[in-house]
Amino acid sequence: xxxxxxxxxxxxxxxxxxxxxxxxxxxxxxxxxxxxxxxxxxxxxxxxxxxxxxxxxxxxxxxxxxxxxxxxxxxxxxxxxxxxxxxxxxxxxxxxxxxxxxxxxxxxxxxxxxxxxxxxxxxxxxxxxxxxxxxxxxxxxxxxxxxxxxxxxxxxxxxxxxxxxxxxxxxxxxxxxxxxxxxxxxxxxxxxxxxxxxxxxxxxxxxxxxxxxxxxxxxxxxxxxxxxxxxxxxxxxxxxxxxxxxxxxxxxxxxxxxxxxxxxxxxxxxxxxxxxxxxxxxxxxxxxxxxxxxxxxxxxxxxxxxxxxxxxxxxxxxxxxxxxxxxxxxxxxxxxxxxxxxxxxxxxxxxxxxxxxxxxxxxxxxxxxxxxxxxxxxxxxxxxxxxxxxxxxxxxxxxxxxxxxxxxxxxxxxxxxxxxxx
Numbered sequence: 001x002x003x004x005x006x007x008x009x010x011x012x013x014x015x016x017x018x019x020x021x022x023x024x025x026x027x028x029x030x031x032x033x034x035x036x037x038x039x040x041x042x043x044x045x046x047x048x049x050x051x052x053x054x055x056x057x058x059x060x061x062x063x064x065x066x067x068x069x070x071x072x073x074x075x076x077x078x079x080x081x082x083x084x085x086x087x088x089x090x091x092x093x094x095x096x097x098x099x100x101x102x103x104x105x106x107x108x109x110x111x112x113x114x115x116x117x118x119x120x121x122x123x124x125x126x127x128x129x130x131x132x133x134x135x136x137x138x139x140x141x142x143x144x145x146x147x148x149x150x151x152x153x154x155x156x157x158x159x160x161x162x163x164x165x166x167x168x169x170x171x172x173x174x175x176x177x178x179x180x181x182x183x184x185x186x187x188x189x190x191x192x193x194x195x196x197x198x199x200x201x202x203x204x205x206x207x208x209x210x211x212x213x214x215x216x217x218x219x220x221x222x223x224x225x226x227x228x229x230x231x232x233x234x235x236x237x238x239x240x241x242x243x244x245x246x247x248x249x250x251x252x253x254x255x256x257x258x259x260x261x262x263x264x265x266x267x268x269x270x271x272x273x274x275x276x277x278x279x280x281x282x283x284x285x286x287x288x289x290x291x292x293x294x295x296x297x298x299x300x301x302x303x304x305x306x307x308x309x310x311x312x313x314x315x316x317x318x319x320x321x322x323x324x325x326x327x328x329x330x331x332x333x334x335x336x337x338x339x340x341x342x343x344x345x346x347x348x349x350x351x352x353x354x355x356x357x358x359x360x361x362x363x364x365x366x367x368x369x370x371x372x373x374x375x376x377x378x379x380x381x382x383x384x385x386x387x388x389x390x391x392x393x394x395x396x397x398x399x400x401x402x403x404x405x406x407x408x409x410x411x412x413x414x415x416x417x418x419x420x421x422x
Contacts, residue, residue, distance in 0.1 A: 073299035077191045077257050082421025085115060086187035087155035088253075091146045092120040093139035094163025102165040106179035116182070117155065119146055120163070137274035138285025139250050144271040151264045154256040157190045161198070161251045169249040171200050172331065173316055173395060184314040185253060186408075188422040194258035195296040199247040200309035207303050210244040210290050223286035226279065230287055234273055241300035250289045258296050270295070312412035315402035316395065327394050334387045341380040347372040 080086065090107075094100050100120055103111075110116035121142040122128035123135045132141040143160050161178055170176040174184065181198055190196050199205075212228040231240045277284050293302035307324045311317035318324040347370050354369065355362060401407055409416030 072193045072195075072297065074194055074258070074297050077194045077255050079188055079191050079421075082419065086157060086191065087117075088115070088187065089117045089119055089150075089155045089158045090182060091143065091158055091160045092118065092163045093123060093142040093161075094120060095123050096125050098163040100163050102179060106165070107182060110183070119150070121145065133271075134275055136281045136284060137288065138281060140285050140288035141271065141274050143250075144267050144274070147259060147267045148264065148271065151259070151267070154259060157187065157253055157255045158259070159185065159198075159253045162249075167249075169199055169201075169251070171198075171310070171314070173200075173310055173327070173398075174314065181314070184316075186313055186315065186422060189313050189412075190253045191255050191257075194255045195293060195302070196253045196313060197247050197293070197302055197309075198251040198253060199249065200306045200313065202247060202303065202306065205247040205290070205303075206245050207301075208243045208245050211242065212240050212244060223283060223290065226283055227287055227291070230273075230277070230279070233277075234270065234287075234291070235294070241294075244290045244294070244300050246290060246293045246302040248289060250285075250292065252292060254296055262295070308412050310398075311402060312408045315408070316398040317402040317404075317407045317411055318394070318398045319401055319407070323394070323398075327391060327398075330387055330391050330394075334384060334391065337380050337384050337387065341377060341384065344372045344377050344380065348377070 090103065092100055092103070103118060103120070107116060111118070119130060121130040121132060123132060123138075123142060125131055132145045134141065139160070139162060146158070146160075159182060161182075165178050166176050167178070168176060170178055171181055174180040185198070210224050210227065212224065212231060227244065228240055231238075274284055274288075279287065294300055307318065307321065310324075318327060351369055351371065405420060405422045406416045408422060409420070
């Protein structure tokens, strides 16, 4: 009889194991919810787990003295006298389901002063005041539509972002908050470089993410071989670069000078390619995600060090590569402690559940349970508080140091003289 049902028992066991493994990894690996809550979904925020769960790599890309100073391939743009204001427009790509009220709430002072204006495009609503000609190509269609529509009336620089306030691909020291990134963004760096990827973290994207023309097709880099197939159509006069690299995820700032360096008709051509290509909405958008740096700078690579980006780009200067890396070491330790605490609570909850089901209200001696150490939860809670407090202290100190324009120049590897400003 047992042999008759053995295959079914094996299948059931494997299925249970897979379900447990999926649940366990999704819930405990990253220290963050495996999916947004219903409230987060309703809010329109895109809160996704960061897939990079390992200890931070301190092999060289973080610290500004461990890498040669990054140099933009184009000449420095024109800056105004120190202390001047720069006009800027926030270009948001959103869907009808996404809530962008955070812009008015979090950036009301910048909006009311006229320092910031907005151009919020709704991808899937043809009746919206601002909408693209077609919902295709993800944010690329909207970004190109904005440039075409405003080519003759551009502000000093434009900030191109997604519609959600919180996302894993936003900068971690800025709490993955798009509003903080906009508020702290250095106009001088954008104007100087002409093009600035808003994401400081290299993964995914740097230092050598895509190899166009590669024969092997990787499921997580579907755009790699597609770029090679599409390159002759998008850039018919340029050879295919060996490497395309910049931090993901299609959020950047561009100066008016850099946009106008390319004729308007060229942007129309790029948008027409999106409209005509047989590639899907997703894949055509992915192609553009790793060619924006080429569109605006004619360079296949845009990989400034993380510390340079945070310091010169957002004003958080830690003073040394070691201090910068240590902040992320603390963040790693914080997530490890949170994960352990969550697991402790899970074990404790299982014990309580067994007690409730037991006729005696106790756990039988033969019960196969992993008993958490008594008091370990309190130790972890105290450890989490201490690590968090130290991270905030160091972050505040980095912000204060970043108010010194000479320090920003030092960490960016550029010359600074008295009176230069940021």
